[in-house]
Structures are given as structure tokens and as C-alpha cells.
Amino acid sequence: xxxxxxxxxxxxxxxxxxxxxxxxxxxxxxxxxxxxxxxxxxxxxxxxxxxxxxxxxxxxxxxxxxxxxxxxxxxxxxxxxxxxxxxxxxxxxxxxxxxxxxxxxxxxxxxxxxxxxxxxxxxxxxxxxxxxxxxxxxxxxxxxxxxxxxxxxxxxxxxxxxxxxxxxxxxxxxxxxxxxxxxxxxxxxxxxxxxxxxxxxxxxxxxxxxxxxxxxxxxxxxxxxxxxxxxxxxxxxxxxxxxxxxxxxxxxxxx
Amino acid sequence: xxxxxxxxxxxxxxxxxxxxxxxxxxxxxxxxxxxxxxxxxxxxxxxxxxxxxxxxxxxxxxxxxxxxxxxxxxxxxxxxxxxxxxxxxxxxxxxxxxxxxxxxxxxxxxxxxxxxxxxxxxxxxxxxxxxxxxxxxxxxxxxxxxxxxxxxxxxxxxxxxxxxxxxxxxxxxxxxxxxxxxxxxxxxxxxxxxxxxxxxxxxxxxxxxxxxxxxxxxxxxxxxxxxxxxxxxxxxxxxxxxxxxxxxxxxxxxxxxxxxxxxxxxxxxxxxxxxxxxxxx
Amino acid sequence: xxxxxxxxxxxxxxxxxxxxxxxxxxxxxxxxxxxxxxxxxxxxxxxxxxxxxxxxxxxxxxxxxxxxxxxxxxxxxxxxxxxxxxxxxxxxxxxxxxxxxxxxxxxxxxxxxxxxxxxxxxxxxxxxxxxxxxxxxxxxxxxxxxxxxxxxxxxxxxxxxxxxxxxxxxxxxxxxxxxxxxxxxxxxxxxxxxxxxxxxxxxxxxxxxxxxxxxxxxxxxxxxxxxxxxxxxxxxxxxxxxxxxxxxxxxxxxxxxxxxxxxxxxxxxxxxxxxxxxxxxxxxxxxxxxxxxxxxxxxxxxxxxxxxxxxxxxxxxxxxxxxxxxxxxxxxxxxxxxxxxxxxxxxxxxxxxxxxx
Numbered sequence: 066x067x068x069x070x071x072x073x074x075x076x077x078x079x080x081x082x083x084x085x086x087x088x089x090x091x092x093x094x095x096x097x098x099x100x101x102x103x104x105x106x107x108x109x110x111x112x113x114x115x116x117x118x119x120x121x122x123x124x125x126x127x128x129x130x131x132x133x134x135x136x137x138x139x140x141x142x143x144x145x146x147x148x149x150x151x152x153x154x155x156x157x158x159x160x161x162x163x164x165x166x167x168x169x170x171x172x173x174x175x176x177x178x179x180x181x182x183x184x185x186x187x188x189x190x191x192x193x194x195x196x197x198x199x200x201x202x203x204x205x206x207x208x209x210x211x212x213x214x215x216x217x218x219x220x221x222x223x224x225x226x227x228x229x230x231x232x233x234x235x236x237x238x239x240x241x242x243x244x245x246x247x248x249x250x251x252x253x254x255x256x257x258x259x260x261x262x263x264x265x266x267x268x269x270x271x272x273x274x275x276x277x278x279x280x281x282x283x284x285x286x287x288x289x290x291x292x293x294x295x296x297x298x299x300x301x302x303x304x305x306x307x308x309x310x311x312x313x314x315x316x317x318x319x320x
Numbered sequence: 321x322x323x324x325x326x327x328x329x330x331x332x333x334x335x336x337x338x339x340x341x342x343x344x345x346x347x348x349x350x351x352x353x354x355x356x357x358x359x360x361x362x363x364x365x366x367x368x369x370x371x372x373x374x375x376x377x378x379x380x381x382x383x384x385x386x387x388x389x390x391x392x393x394x395x396x397x398x399x400x401x402x403x404x405x406x407x408x409x410x411x412x413x414x415x416x417x418x419x420x421x422x423x424x425x426x427x428x429x430x431x432x433x434x435x436x437x438x439x440x441x442x443x444x445x446x447x448x449x450x451x452x453x454x455x456x457x458x459x460x461x462x463x464x465x466x467x468x469x470x471x472x473x474x475x476x477x478x479x480x481x482x483x484x485x486x487x488x489x490x491x492x493x494x495x496x497x498x499x500x501x502x503x504x505x506x507x508x509x510x511x512x513x514x515x516x517x518x519x520x521x522x523x524x525x526x527x528x529x530x531x532x533x534x535x536x537x538x539x540x541x542x543x544x545x546x547x548x549x550x551x552x553x554x555x556x557x558x559x560x561x562x563x564x565x566x567x568x569x570x571x572x573x574x575x576x577x578x579x580x581x582x583x584x585x586x587x588x589x590x591x592x593x594x595x596x597x598x599x600x601x
Numbered sequence: 602x603x604x605x606x607x608x609x610x611x612x613x614x615x616x617x618x619x620x621x622x623x624x625x626x627x628x629x630x631x632x633x634x635x636x637x638x639x640x641x642x643x644x645x646x647x648x649x650x651x652x653x654x655x656x657x658x659x660x661x662x663x664x665x666x667x668x669x670x671x672x673x674x675x676x677x678x679x680x681x682x683x684x685x686x687x688x689x690x691x692x693x694x695x696x697x698x699x700x701x702x703x704x705x706x707x708x709x710x711x712x713x714x715x716x717x718x719x720x721x722x723x724x725x726x727x728x729x730x731x732x733x734x735x736x737x738x739x740x741x742x743x744x745x746x747x748x749x750x751x752x753x754x755x756x757x758x759x760x761x762x763x764x765x766x767x768x769x770x771x772x773x774x775x776x777x778x779x780x781x782x783x784x785x786x787x788x789x790x791x792x793x794x795x796x797x798x799x800x801x802x803x804x805x806x807x808x809x810x811x812x813x814x815x816x817x818x819x820x821x822x823x824x825x826x827x828x829x830x831x832x833x834x835x836x837x838x839x840x841x842x843x844x845x846x847x848x849x850x851x852x853x854x855x856x857x858x859x860x861x862x863x864x865x866x867x868x869x870x871x872x873x874x875x876x877x878x879x880x881x882x883x884x885x886x887x888x889x890x891x892x893x894x895x896x897x898x899x900x901x902x903x904x905x906x907x908x909x910x911x912x913x914x915x916x917x918x919x920x921x922x923x924x925x926x927x928x929x930x931x932x933x934x935x936x937x938x939x940x941x942x943x944x945x946x947x948x949x950x951x952x953x954x955x956x957x958x
Contacts, residue, residue, distance in 0.1 A: 142463075142464070143464055146464045147464075150466070150468070165472070166902065167901075167902045168476055169479055169480075171475070171479060172472050172475050172479065175472065175475055176468050176469070176472045177468070179468045179471035179472060179475065180466060180467070180468025180469075180471075181468075184471075184544055184545050185544060185545045185546055186475065186478055186544040186545075186546050187546050189475065208480070212902075359729075360728040360729040360730050361728065361729065362729070388712070390712075393712075394720070394725070394726050395726065397726070398726040398728070402728055405728075443812075444812075444813070444814075449813065449814035449817075450814055452814070453813060453814030453815045453905075477860075480860070480861070481860070481867065569712045570711070570712075571711060571712050571713045572711050572713070572714040572715060572755075572758050573713075574715055575715045575753045575758065577758070577762070
């Protein structure tokens with residue numbers, strides 16, 4: 066498998082706290098990588114660095130768009146924004162912060178298409194309708210404002226609005242974090258089936274071992290800004306070597 | 321006028337403005353910051369346009385000033401008399417006679433020529449300001465050609481009203497690169513911006529920006545392939561000259577809802593009537 | 602130098618007041634200004650102080666301006682403090698601005714309309730060139746024509762076509778800001794009362810912010826009118842209204858383009874400004890902010906400062922604001938001493954933990 070994204074020796078400090086302390090990793094095409102750890106472990110800083118939202122103080126991030134690996138830091142803001150607008154996606158924990166609540170569901174889904182040059186109103190609507198169906202929202206809600214949507218529907222809409230440009234790499238920050246347990250399970254199912262069907266590569270941040278077990282091929286465990294353990298998800302969770310990972314796994318009730 | 325330089329501004333300030341104009345012409349549609357000065361008319365009255373006019377006008381120029389298309393509206397009269405006073409130049413109401421035309425909210429009906437400059441007064445130079453009020457953020461969006469939000473706005477209009485609800489200041493793409501505010505001209509006037517032989521300059525005094533559309537530059541009103549830009553004019557006929565193609569003002573003539581429609585471009589209306597008169601004679 | 606304990610406040614205050622009186626008087630070789638002159642020649646300052654002082658009395662406002670050395674917020678404060686001492690005898694009937702004897706009436710939305718456009722005594726089209734000629738030559742006295750018949754409101758002409766929403770103000774007994782504390786949510790009656798006496802600079806800045814994209818309201822000045830209206834009261838013993846005098850008011854009817862929402866169809870909506878005296882800026886700004894604060898009622902997203910009614914209303918009173926901002930210069934050394942000790946303790950802790958690392 067070909068490497069899509071690579072991080073080398075990332076370092077980043079916030080004041081006296083080391084948020085990233087010598088972090089390296091690789092992500093392959095079509096692979097789902099989970100970053101787990103408790104809050105303050107540096108996992109969100111790592112996600113922000115990998116997705117180009119934060120420039121780490123030291124270290125390199127390389128992305129291979131098919132033409133060979135290229136350092137994000139050297140590709141410039143214009144190229145980076147283009148990547149973020151089409152080939153990459155970012156799914157935030159709070160869909161309200163990512164969506165435009167005063168713009169219809171269709172407009173929200175259409176935004177990334179239009180930003181990438183789509184100029185046919187009818188086509189944009191047809192694609193938006195298709196995506197509402199794909200995330201199991203009634204297509205009759207196409208012209209409704211998301212302001213009146215439930216939390217679960219908002220998250221589905223954010224997923225549709227992100228995947229509409231067929232990205233190859235999606236970053237997810239606690240995508241089910243703010244939802245009721247019953248809704249969480251359905252959203253996780255949806256994410257799992259879409260990710261497999263579309264062959265996406267995903268970097269997923271979660272503090273929930275259960276979410277990682279369900280979605281991820283590989284797993285890294287972070288603590289105090291360092292990677293304390295990494296490997297195939299089942300291996301790490303069934304046979305944790307690091308003391309902290311053992312604690313983390315033990316604290317989860319058996320399924 | 322004694323005690324003041326020709327055309328009010330000092331020569332240094334004029335040069336500063338001309339440099340901004342040159343840059344603006346070199347990058348069509350891009351908003352160039354300039355050190356806008358306080359003028360003896362308030363911000364909002366056309367200080368950007370006045371500064372451009374002051375920086376460009378020479379003793380041989382013939383100046384026309386219109387507001388809402390008309391030469392006789394109070395603000396147009398005021399600005400014209402200002403330049404007559406501080407520059408002593410010849411003024412005119414005839415579009416064809418003018419070498420410099422300063423305008424607020426209209427483009428004359430009479431097509432402009434290559435030896436004319438039209439100066440627009442601009443209140444809000446950034447077409448994105450309603451979607452993104454922060455100017456530093458909007459500037460980045462321009463740099464990244466990130467205009468998706470503007471199309472989302474048009475998408476929403478069509479979805480909710482079946483048409484684009486922007487009736488004036490309809491945003492345009494200049495030279496396939498910069499999204500630009502045409503100033504609050506009615507959408508009806510937008511097509512006149514496209515490949516105009518005249519140099520078109522835009523001045524926003526309060527917001528301290530100058531931008532330009534050089535002669536024969538492509539200016540395309542934002543739309544969708546299947547919902548083409550379709551500007552509106554009142555379907556009536558001008559009550560004075562009978563024009564069915566010019567942009568019309570609506571006037572209330574009584575308190576029973578009586579209305580009258582007449583050309584907003586007073587010079588055009590006058591010329592039409594003159595031509596009819598000559599023809600009849 | 603020996604330490605001098607800060608005592609003897611009374612002497613200091615007495616000396617400060619004597620100095621203030623001298624500064625206020627200025628060069629004694631120059632004639633004193635009289636309040637009558639201020640009333641006659643600084644009319645706009647008088648208007649502003651009456652509005653922010655929430656008391657219509659030209660002479661008292663002029664007196665306050667003089668006493669405050671031209672500091673208009675201080676003058677409004679003086680007027681408010683005086684107003685406190687006045688009993689409220691009776692409520693007037695609502696004034697009828699439609700019957701206003703007009704000095705000025707302009708509409709930005711029609712080129713012409715019944716009743717005509719009337720500029721009145723405006724600086725709108727003057728060229729702002731400092732005039733060094735003093736004293737000013739006496740102006741030529743011309744007879745000022747007044748419109749005999751009242752002009753219809755431009756907004757009524759629009760409303761006839763149902764393109765403009767009906768006036769959203771209620772019909773019941775209005776709330777009274779002077780008799781009860783401002784509470785939230787505040788109805789439009791309370792909001793308008795608060796704005797009418799709000800700080801002109803604050804209203805101006807907020808109104809301006811909406812025009813620059815922070816809560817845009819797509820405004821058009823439907824009509825701005827200035828003139829005199831009759832004030833009438835209905836004494837209970839008479840049972841009918843009698844006119845007791847005239848006041849000068851400025852009224853702005855804003856017409857705002859509105860795309861509609863789930864609850865309201867596309868139409869023009871209203872913003873309203875009304876204030877004492879001749880004050881275009883205040884009335885227009887007030888109308889912008891009034892419309893902005895209706896965002897929530899009209900189903901618009903509330904994002905910008907001017908749309909947040911609680912924020913706007915809680916901070917627009919300049920007598921309250923100046924008091925609290927300026928009170929920072931009063932002694933706070935007891936609080937400061939405790940802050941000092943806390944910072945010292947926190948730094949000690951931080952240094953100790955650094956040393957452990």
C-alpha cells in the first residue's frame with residue numbers, strides 16, 4: 066500500500082506544555098487510523114497539524130497527491146486551501162461550527178462543489194439530493210435550514226457536506242462526541258459503511274476505545290504529547306504492552 | 321479658488337492616488353488600499369470618487385457628475401459645483417461631451433468611448449462583506465479565489481425565491497480572476513461594464529480602496545449555467561421621452577398610489593426628446 | 602522625602618472645585634457666555650443634551666452645557682440628575698408625527714413624492730471648508746415657507762401596496778423606562794425608549810457596524826422628517842385632550858429589504874428612530890439599531906453586536922457608562938492590595954514547581 070500522509074518528528078509546545086513531543090506516523094491510502102488518548106494528550110493538536118490547520122514548531126508533514134511526497138510547509142497556502150476544499154475533508158465534533166445554519170441543507174452540501182467550480186444549479190441540487198439519501202436524511206429536507214435539525218441530523222449533514230467532493234483523506238475529531246448513545250451507534254454505522262464504500266483514508270481522533278475498535282485499522286495511543294503505543298487495532302486492544310494503554314483498555318467495559 | 325491647490329488636493333496626495341490607480345489598472349478588479357483623505361464632503365457622499373476625480377482632472381477636462389443617473393440631483397449638483405469652484409474646469413450634463421464622468425449608482429445609457437474615464441463612487445468595495453464582515457479574512461478569500469460562499473448565496477436565492485434576489489450591486493468576476501463590487505448600480509447596468517472602451521475607476525473613500533476595470537476587460541455577472549443573469553427594469557415606458565429600453569425612476573404623484581415612470585438618466589431622456597423634436601421639425 | 606499620608610480630602614476637594622470654577626470661567630477679560638446664547642446658537646448641542654438627558658427643556662439643557670464646559674455627556678448627566686427631582690404629573694397623548702409642521706422632509710426611496718422633498722436647514726450639501734471670516738456676516742432674512750398641509754408618510758405610500766410590513770409596534774399601554782427597571786426580554790417599546798436616550802456615539806457606531814456587514818439590515822431611508830408637533834394631555838377632570846405646547850422632533854422611518862424567513866414572507870421591514878430636536882444622525886442610527894435588534898423576532902440569525910438587544914440596551918446609556926468607566930479612577934487600593942498578594946503567591950508556587958522539574 067502507498068503512503069498518503071507522513072509525519073516526521075513533530076514537536077509543538079503551548080507555553081510550558083508539550084502538546085507534541087517527537088511524534089512520527091504514516092497513513093496509507095484507504096487506511097483508517099485512530100488516535101486515542103485522554104483530553105490533554107495532544108491528539109487534537111496532532112490532528113490539527115496533520116490537516117494543515119496548525120503549523121508545528123518542528124518536524125515535517127508530507128502528503129502524496131500521486132506525484133510523490135511533498136512537505137505541507139513548502140506547498141504554500143493557496144495549494145493547501147485547495148486541498149482542504151476538495152481532496153481533504155474535516156469533520157468537526159460540533160457540526161454547528163462547521164455548517165452554515167442560515168443556509169439550506171442543499172446549500173451546505175453544495176458549497177464545496179461551488180467552491181470547486183460547479184456552476185450548474187440543477188446538477189448541484191441533484192448531487193445534494195443524492196448525498197442526503199446517502200446519509201439517510203429525507204431528501205424532502207433539501208431546502209430546509211439546518212437550524213431546525215436534530216444533533217444527529219446535523220452530524221449526518223456535515224458528513225454529506227464533506228464527502229460531496231469525493232475526498233481521498235478525511236480528518237475526524239470526535240465525530241460522535243456530542244451525541245446521545247443511541248444516535249452515536251447509528252452515526253458510527255453510517256461512517257463505517259461510507260468510509261469502506263468510498264475507500265477513504267481517515268485520521269480519527271477519539272477518546273472512546275469502542276469507536277476506535279469499530280472503525281480503525283490501526284491505532285496510536287498518545288499521552289503527554291508522545292505516542293506510547295501503536296499497531297493494528299485488535300493487537301493493541303487485545304494485548305496492550307504499554308502500562309497506560311492497559312489502563313485505558315481496562316477502563317472500558319467489555320462489549 | 322484662492323488658498324487652495326488646483327482641484328483641492330495637494331500634488332503629493334494626487335500622485336499617491338495616481339500610483340494606486342496604476343496598480344489598480346494593472347490588477348483588474350483587485351482592491352488597492354490608498355491613504356484616503358478627509359474631503360470637504362462627508363464620507364458616504366462620494367469621497368472616493370471625488371478624490372479620484374481630483375487626482376485625475378486637468379484644466380482641459382470636461383466634467384459630468386451624476387447621482388442616480390441624474391445631473392440635477394442635489395449631491396450631483398454639489399459635487400459639480402465643488403469642482404467648478406476648486407478646479408475651474410468646464411462642466412457639462414452631456415455624456416458625449418464629458419471627458420470625466422463621476423457617478424453614483426448608474427452608468428449612463430449613452431455608450432462610453434475610449435477617450436472617456438468613468439469614476440464610480442463606492443460605499444462598500446468588498447463584494448464579500450455581507451458574507452464575511454472581517455476584511456482580513458475576506459482579503460485571504462480573494463487571494464485564494466475562494467468565492468464558494470458567494471455562489472452559495474446565489475444558490476439560496478434561487479432555492480427560496482426562484483431567482484437571484486440581488487437587484488443592485490450584483491457581484492461580477494473581472495478578468496476571470498477577482499470578484500468585484502460594481503458599486504450599487506442596478507443589475508440592469510452590469511452588462512455595460514463588460515468590455516467597455518472607457519477606463520472605469522472605482523473609489524471608496526471611507527474604506528480606503530481604489531479598484532479598476534481597464535478598457536475592453538471581461539466583466540461577468542455571477543450566475544449559474546441554468547439560471548442565467550437576468551437583470552430587471554420596470555416594464556413601463558418613460559412618460560417624458562417614451563423610451564422602452566432605459567432604466568426608469570418610479571415617482572409617486574399622489575397619495576392614492578398614483579405612479580409615474582421616467583428615465584433615470586436625465587441627459588439620455590433630454591437627448592431622446594431633442595431628437596424627436598428635430599425629427600418632427 | 603518624608604512619607605505623607607493621604608488625608609485631608611475635604612481641603613483637596615475644596616481647592617479642586619475653586620480651580621475648576623476658574624478654568625470654567627476662562628480668561629476673565631473676555632465676556633461670559635450666557636445660556637441664552639447657547640440655546641440660540643448651539644442648537645444642535647442643546648438637542649443632543651435634551652435627548653440624552655431625556656428631558657425636553659432647551660433652556661435647562663443650555664444651562665447644563667455651560668456648567669459642563671461644553672462636555673455634552675456631563676451636561677446630559679446634569680439634566681438627568683435634575684429630572685430626578687421632578688414629579689411626574691401626567692402622561693401626554695401620543696404625538697402625531699404625521700401632522701408635523703415640517704422644517705425638513707426627505708425620502709431616499711422616491712425621487713419625488715406627494716408633499717415634495719424639502720431640505721430644510723441642513724448641512725448635507727455644504728462644502729466643509731473652514732470659514733475664517735469672523736464674526737459671520739449676518740444672514741439675509743428670508744421668509745421661510747412652511748408646508749401648509751401635512752405630508753403623508755413615505756412609508757404609508759409603500760404600505761398601501763402591502764410591500765412593507767405593518768407597523769410592528771403594539772397597541773397596548775407602553776412600558777415606561779423611567780418608572781421601571783429595564784428587563785429582558787425587552788419589548789420594542791422599551792427598546793425604542795432606551796435608544797431614544799442612548800449615547801449618540803454608541804448608536805452611531807452600532808448603526809455603522811451593521812452597514813459594514815456586522816448584521817446587515819439592507820436599509821433605505823424611507824423618510825426623514827424634522828418639525829414641530831403639538832403635545833397634548835388629557836386632564837382627568839376635563840376628560841378631553843388639550844394642547845400644552847410644541848416640541849421639535851426628528852423622525853426616521855427606515856425601510857429594510859428583507860428576504861423573508863420561515864415565519865415571514867419576503868417584504869420590506871421597518872426600523873424606527875425618533876428623538877428630540879433636529880438630529881438626523883441620531884434618528885437614522887437609532888432606526889438602524891432598532892431594525893437590527895428585531896433580528897430574532899424576524900427569524901434572522903443573531904450574530905452581530907447590534908443584533909443582541911441585551912448587549913445594546915445594557916450599554917447605550919452614556920450617563921451609566923461614563924459613571925462606571927470613570928469610577929476606575931476612584932481609590933481601589935484595598936482590592937489592589939489583595940490582588941498583589943495573590944499574584945505574589947501564585948508566582949512563588951510557579952517558581953517552586955519549575956524548580957522541581
